[in-house]
Amino acid sequence: MAGFGLGLLFVAIWASAFTAIKGLVPEWPPVWALAVRFILVGLILAAVLAWRGVKWPGRGDGWRLAAMGVFGSALYLAGAWLASLTLPSGLVALLSATAPLFVAMGEVAFLGRRVAPLAWAGLGLGWLGVAVLGAGRGAAGFEIWGVLLALGGALSQAAGILIFAPARNRVDAWTANAIQAAVAALTLVLLAALVEHRLPGPPSLTAALSLAYGVVVVGIGGYALYFTMLKRLPPATAAALQLLAPPLAAIFGWALLHETLGWTDLAGGAVTLAGLALLFRTRTS
Numbered sequence: 001m002a003g004f005g006l007g008l009l010f011v012a013i014w015a016s017a018f019t020a021i022k023g024l025v026p027e028w029p030p031v032w033a034l035a036v037r038f039i040l041v042g043l044i045l046a047a048v049l050a051w052r053g054v055k056w057p058g059r060g061d062g063w064r065l066a067a068m069g070v071f072g073s074a075l076y077l078a079g080a081w082l083a084s085l086t087l088p089s090g091l092v093a094l095l096s097a098t099a100p101l102f103v104a105m106g107e108v109a110f111l112g113r114r115v116a117p118l119a120w121a122g123l124g125l126g127w128l129g130v131a132v133l134g135a136g137r138g139a140a141g142f143e144i145w146g147v148l149l150a151l152g153g154a155l156s157q158a159a160g161i162l163i164f165a166p167a168r169n170r171v172d173a174w175t176a177n178a179i180q181a182a183v184a185a186l187t188l189v190l191l192a193a194l195v196e197h198r199l200p201g202p203p204s205l206t207a208a209l210s211l212a213y214g215v216v217v218v219g220i221g222g223y224a225l226y227f228t229m230l231k232r233l234p235p236a237t238a239a240a241l242q243l244l245a246p247p248l249a250a251i252f253g254w255a256l257l258h259e260t261l262g263w264t265d266l267a268g269g270a271v272t273l274a275g276l277a278l279l280f281r282t283r284t285s
Contacts, residue, residue: 006225008244013222015248018089018096020218021081022257023210028203029196030081035188036200037211038073041219042185045178055175061167065176069183072160077184078191079153086146088259090250094133094269095150097246100276101126102158110162119282125275129268136264177223246273 024033057065076096083092101123107113134147168176203211246269253259261269 010222010225011244011248013217013225015093015245016252017214017218017222018080018084018093018249019252019256020210020213021084021092022089022253023206024203024214025081025084027207028200029192029198030085031078031188031192031196032198032200033211034074034077034081035185035192037214037219038181038185038188040211040215042178042181044215044220045174045181048174049178052174055172057167057171057175057179061171062179064164064167065171065179066183068160068164068176069180070160070187071156072164073157073180073184074187074191076153076157076160078188079149079151079156083146083150083153086143087150088250088261088265089253089257090246090259090261091133091265091269092146092150093249094246094272095130095147096154096157097276098126098130098151098272099154099157099161100279102155103161104279106158106162116282119279122275122277122279122282125278126272127275129270129272129275131268132264132271133268136262136268181219 024030028036056062076099080092080096083095087095104119104123130151134144250259250261250269254261
């Protein structure tokens with residue numbers, strides 16, 4: 001029961017991260033804001049490693065960690081944060097949650113994994129929901145670019161997961177998080193220098209609190225809780241709990257930011273979540 005409670009706390013933190021973005025964006029340029037967050041997370045994790053002792057990965061696993069930092073964190077979150085300029089936080093959370101659909105497709109295309117008929121049905125439902133959502137946003141005009149940015153971020157995260165997957169049982173979790181955070185910070189600084197010409201200014205109280213929340217609660221506490229959750233909960237339960245993040249993020253956005261969602265957002269989200277649930281159920285049965 002305690003493990004289930006920790007799982008729910010993790011989902012609440014993960015969902016609230018999308019709401020906290022709105023405290024920094026657009027006051028700070030999104031990619032620069034994300035770079036600052038990862039720099040601070042990397043410094044704190046470096047102190048944790050100095051206290052716990054560093055166990056460096058082998059060369060073969062090192063490049064996988066670097067790829068996870070570039071694709072699984074930096075480009076994934078850059079897409080989500082840029083999408084937050086025009087989309088509600090709950091919608092960004094939903095689009096980011098499509099990463100498992102890309103992972104499943106990548107396993108079929110690149111790893112030759114066989115997919116059960118129900119899993120294909122889940123994939124089909126997931127993309128049908130995204131199509132409904134995208135059609136509704138497309139009718140609204142420029143916001144379709146936010147949808148594409150968030151989906152591009154989810155695709156990048158899937159690439160990072162697929163590259164890192166063979167090393168996940170060989171690398172210490174704290175070391176892996178610290179290294180990929182450092183690589184993500186460097187990637188984001190370079191990306192921000194290329195695409196954003198405005199540097200972050202002195203933060204308001206809201207922006208400072210949002211940044212602190214993203215660093216301490218999400219970047220440090222959320223990931224520590226995630227590792228604990230994986231030890232205490234069965235994989236199928238952990239995966240099912242993560243499906244609660246998008247609707248919970250939508251509730252946070254509605255309650256705290258007065259965001260509204262259209263009927264195509266709600267319908268597309270429901271279909272996508274149903275497809276993801278079916279996919280997870282098939283893959284973990």
